[in-house]
Amino acid sequence: MWPDLMQARLIIRLPFLIVVLLCFLVCPAQSNAQLGVLTTYESEGKAPAKKANYVKARKSAVWRALRGAVLQALEDLLGKETRVQSRPQVKKILSSPQKYVKSYRFLESVDDDLEGESRVRLEVVLWTDALNKALNSAGLVSSAVNQKAVVVLILERSFTARPTGRFWDYVPMSEISLAQNLMSGGIHVIRRDRVANTVSEDRVRFAARGDVTAAVDIGLKAGAGIVIVGNAASTSRAGSAKGPVNVQANLSVKVVSVIDSKVIAAKSDFASARAVDPVNGELQAFEIVGEKMGDFLESTIKRYWQPQEKQAAPAMQGESPKVVPTPPPKPAAPLPKKPGLMEDL
Incomplete structure (x- = not known):
């Protein structure tokens, strides 16, 4: 009876463990879960292992690889020239690369004792919708x-x-x-x-x-x-x-x-x-x-x-908005074309 009881407990706990594992895997992207095509990049990162602490060095190398993947995506979206001209805004986005990462996997991981550093090569999947929104908030999309x-x-x-x-x-x-x-x-x-x-x-x-x-x-x-x-x-x-x-x-x-x-x-x-x-x-x-x-x-x-x-023409500060009554629309009449639009083009 005892083996059967243990097996039953494992069966009950297994779905819970699977849910916990899935939550852990998607945790980096929980705030930016977007629909659409996910863009994949391959990126490398390395970091020195101070006092032979390769665990901490590997974490830093992963962060730098994620940053490199986001940098590649920004260059694809903006072009190299615009990216270089917008260094302050790009630097702010790159300060938190994990916000735009859905997932990643290791292609290579090396702790080099001779060089005293840790190196990683990752395949990174990014939420490009989240990047587009960040660019829009920074005013880069409208300027591009x-x-x-x-x-x-x-x-x-x-x-x-x-x-x-x-x-x-x-x-x-x-x-x-x-x-x-x-x-x-x-x-x-x-x-x-x-x-x-x-x-x-x-x-x-x-x-x-x-x-x-x-x-x-x-x-x-x-x-x-x-x-x-x-x-x-x-x-x-x-x-x-x-x-x-x-x-x-x-x-x-x-x-x-x-x-x-x-x-x-x-x-x-x-x-x-x-x-x-x-x-x-x-x-x-x-x-x-x-x-x-x-x-x-x-x-x-x-x-x-x-x-x-x-x-484009907001009201002046302190000026209360004027309520102008508008006549009810005439459903039978076609919508008039606004003058000046063609000249703006």
């Missing part, structure tokens, strides 16, 4: 981007042609249509070739799936305050063998604010076209859905910019 600039990146599947190269080797029809419609509305759109050499294709795919961290990273590298990412696809619907072809184009996008690190709008739409040539039909369908989506995004983005413009 043009708040009135937009970058548009669309992953597209075409039924008339399959892309044989990388994402950056061709320009999707849906992306061209959407960008042109936004520019016609007075919105400054950054050309895709400005980010082609700094943003990886995987990063675009992560952003298109809805990852805010990846989208913010794209905006920082492009210098854009707004990132529009999404997916597009065209399909051929049933028709006569020799007659015109019915083509449907679908477009789904998310609009991400780089400054606020959040999605400010999301929309899906479609359009159809009919043509003898499938390619012409596809071009027409993408042009129509791009125009529809462009109208929606233009008004959405400009409405998002309006509160920022109002905050």
